[in-house]
Amino acid sequence: MNQLEKTLTSLEVAEMVDREHKEVLRDIRNILSQIGESKIALSYFIESTYQNSQNKHLPCYNLTKKGCELYSTRMTGEKGTQFAVAYIERFNKMENHIKQNEINTSNLSPELQMFNGLFQSLAKQELATKQLETKVDGIRDVVALNTTDWRKDARQLISKIAQSRGGFEAYKEVNNEIYKEVERRGGYQLSVRLTNKRRRLADEGVSKSKRDKLSKVDVIADDKRITEIYVAVVKEFAIKNGVTIKEAN
Structure with missing residues (x-):
């Protein structure tokens, strides 16, 4: 499983903790200065870039689950708890999604593959319906x-x-x-x-x-x-x- 498939960007983290991205970058760099930019550090924070609305490539980090856990130690009280719940939920969803995509159906009989295809099609339709319902609810919220x-x-x-x-x-x-x-x-x-x-x-x-x-x-x-x-x-x-x-x- 690709490590980058199980990370959150520092931009996402900034949004989750309601802070400016530059502040999150500063926090991460302070942590890295304390633990040293070694192979161990790469299992927490992976240096990367993103493209902004002006098509400029700017620095960011990809945080692994361990990186999020380490970053959450910098926050206390309700704020820290909310962030912990948010990143745990995100990682669980990502892992479940990856597991579902890793299911190998090539060894199934033609009949079972047909039924699996029908099942996947129905599942997608149900998901689309749920997403539409969520969007309508969201508009009501706005x-x-x-x-x-x-x-x-x-x-x-x-x-x-x-x-x-x-x-x-x-x-x-x-x-x-x-x-x-x-x-x-x-x-x-x-x-x-x-x-x-x-x-x-x-x-x-x-x-x-x-x-x-x-x-x-x-x-x-x-x-x-x-x-x-x-x-x-x-x-x-x-x-x-x-x-x-x-x-x-």
């Missing part, structure tokens, strides 16, 4: 996204849209497209509002470091109408790209 607790779900959906476009590097691109659509529909200038908000907070004595951390999402949160438009746009982008909240979680 539509249910409201303006009460919208930041986390919106961020996760945008991250998933970016992944569908080629990876983490597309996150900024997706964000900008959403902001432009919000500005078009509402006639707003989010960058101007952000500048004004920072100036107002400066007059109130808020530190520069806190002001610099503000984003257009903070401006959106200040106005209920803009928030409603933003949530609607994120929903539309998610449905258009076939992304659901369940997939993003």
Whole structure:
């Protein structure tokens, strides 16, 4: 069994732990500096690259199951538990899928091979039906996204849209497209509002470091109408790209 068939990329790990990819890369490199980049290290982390939306090849790592176990030790409490459950489930699914594909039917009689073919066809039809049901449920989830607790779900959906476009590097691109659509529909200038908000907070004595951390999402949160438009746009982008909240979680 190919080792790479049983790995998760550092991009997937970043999404699962809700961190930036560069932070996950930094963590992995720190671990490697401690254990040394030897043959033992290769059984945990495999250096690789991925292609972003600009067709650039950027560094990443493929994590084996042992690599995920080692990485999970850097997280504690609920966050660590959630990541452990997520990667265990992913690896179990991958292993089951590989085992199913490894079944050799060449030694079966023609009659059994025919029945096996019929069975596989029915199984595929059932799987397609389940996937359609899941997609419909997912769209319902996206539509249910409201303006009460919208930041986390919106961020996760945008991250998933970016992944569908080629990876983490597309996150900024997706964000900008959403902001432009919000500005078009509402006639707003989010960058101007952000500048004004920072100036107002400066007059109130808020530190520069806190002001610099503000984003257009903070401006959106200040106005209920803009928030409603933003949530609607994120929903539309998610449905258009076939992304659901369940997939993003």
